[in-house]
Amino acid sequence: MGRSPCCDESGLKKGPWTPEEDEKLINHIRKHGHGSWRALPKQAGLNRCGKSCRLRWTNYLRPDIKRGNFTAEEEQTIINLHSLLGNKWSSISGHLPGRTDNEIKNYWNTHIRKKLIQMGIDPVTHRPRTDHLNVLAALPQLLAAASFNNLLTLNQNIQPDATSVAKAQWLHSMMQVLNSNNTSSSVDIHHTNYNIFGQSSFLENRPNISENLYDPTQSISRIDHQPLDSFSSPLGVFSHQDNEDMIPPLISASSDGSKQTQMMIKNKEILKHNEHTSNPSSTLTFTQDHQPWCDIIDDEASDSYWKDLIEQTCSEPWPFHE
DNA sequence: AAGACACTCAACCGCCTAGCA
DNA sequence: TTGCTAGGCGGTTGAGTGTCT
Numbered sequence: 001m002g003r004s005p006c007c008d009e010s011g012l013k014k015g016p017w018t019p020e021e022d023e024k025l026i027n028h029i030r031k032h033g034h035g036s037w038r039a040l041p042k043q044a045g046l047n048r049c050g051k052s053c054r055l056r057w058t059n060y061l062r063p064d065i066k067r068g069n070f071t072a073e074e075e076q077t078i079i080n081l082h083s084l085l086g087n088k089w090s091s092i093s094g095h096l097p098g099r100t101d102n103e104i105k106n107y108w109n110t111h112i113r114k115k116l117i118q119m120g121i122d123p124v125t126h127r128p129r130t131d132h133l134n135v136l137a138a139l140p141q142l143l144a145a146a147s148f149n150n151l152l153t154l155n156q157n158i159q160p161d162a163t164s165v166a167k168a169q170w171l172h173s174m175m176q177v178l179n180s181n182n183t184s185s186s187v188d189i190h191h192t193n194y195n196i197f198g199q200s201s202f203l204e205n206r207p208n209i210s211e212n213l214y215d216p217t218q219s220i221s222r223i224d225h226q227p228l229d230s231f232s233s234p235l236g237v238f239s240h241q242d243n244e245d246m247i248p249p250l251i252s253a254s255s256d257g258s259k260q261t262q263m264m265i266k267n268k269e270i271l272k273h274n275e276h277t278s279n280p281s282s283t284l285t286f287t288q289d290h291q292p293w294c295d296i297i298d299d300e301a302s303d304s305y306w307k308d309l310i311e312q313t314c315s316e317p318w319p320f321h322e
Numbered sequence: 323a324a325g326a327c328a329c330t331c332a333a334c335c336g337c338c339t340a341g342c343a
Numbered sequence: 344t345t346g347c348t349a350g351g352c353g354g355t356t357g358a359g360t361g362t363c364t
Contacts, residue, residue: 016332016358038349054350055333090352105353106331 013047017056021046025053026061059102066098070107078104079112083126 017025028044034057035043037050046053059065070078074096081092089101089108096104108123116123 014334036349050349051335052333058351059332087353101352102332110330 011047012041012049012052014052017060021048022056022061025057029057029061055102059100062100064098065100070099070111074099075107075112078108079116079126082108082112082123086124 013021024044024046028040032043034040034054037054040046040050040053041048044053048056077095078092081095085091087105089105093099093101093104113123116126117129120129121127122129
């Protein structure tokens with residue numbers, strides 16, 4: 001038995017619709033409404049299955065369909081809703097008048113998804129990607145992006161592009177992952193309220209940049225909070241005391257970030273958290289000493305490739321060092 | 323100029339589910 | 344309660360088009 005036959009009747013046309021077919025379908029629905037989709041093709045004189053007619057109508061012929069490129073606002077809405085709903089395209093389309101689920105799905109797969117990947121964001125989880133192979137491949141670029149990003153904190157007149165900001169943010173997150181062998185303390189990544197863009201002073205000072213960017217703060221409520229309210233990384237001191245939904249910014253929160261390239265962490269709270277964390281495989285770790293970043297990594301990098309890479313990197317002027 | 327390759331998006335496929343008898 | 348059906352949904356495909364070499 002199984003499913004009802006719909007399009008398996010022989011002789012029914014498939015493939016692209018002709019203008020004549022479109023006209024027949026439009027005229028019929030205008031006069032009679034669609035009623036039963038299964039009965040419609042016969043009544044309208046179409047050699048198509050009902051399902052095909054319904055799709056053609058809902059995805060293309062409906063008069064309230066909005067055509068043309070997606071606006072930045074629409075794109076932002078899609079990203080935010082996707083972070084909340086996942087691939088629930090019809091639910092997402094319900095929030096975008098005139099856009100069909102099919103159109104949104106296509107736009108996601110052809111544009112937004114790629115964009116997020118380029119920015120180092122996993123389009124499924126909306127979190128920074130953490131596969132190390134990609135880190136190795138992209139590190140030089142990202143370091144350059146991070147350098148550029150820091151340069152901008154020194155010269156407030158320069159406006160960065162969104163991708164550079166995102167890359168720098170992503171680099172920051174990767175540094176946390178790369179530092180994960182240093183097990184002085186740890187944070188459960190699955191319970192970390194992670195927002196790749198966060199609310200760094202950098203973005204706050206540049207609303208023209210931050211608007212229309214990925215903004216998971218609008219949808220972050222589904223993610224559990226971690227009990228960590230501030231810590232620092234080689235790239236800056238982070239705090240979310242002011243906003244519990246906020247994640248650590250990449251850029252130092254104060255204007256003179258020079259002294260904030262220290263590794264500090266609230267061990268008490270983290271250790272306390274660890275006592276309640278049962279899955280050791282899902283932990284991110286941070287060091288607590290005050291070593292410069294290159295030293296820290298050097299201590300951990302037994303692999304010669306890493307040493308070479310890091311030495312090469314550290315030989316360049318590193319903007320996050322004092 | 324032409325072939326190869328990449329990208330876009332309309333359309334299809336197959337599964338799921340609500341509603342009805 | 345069960346079985347059937349229509350409609351809805353998400354994933355995938357492939358023709359058309361653009362770009363590169």
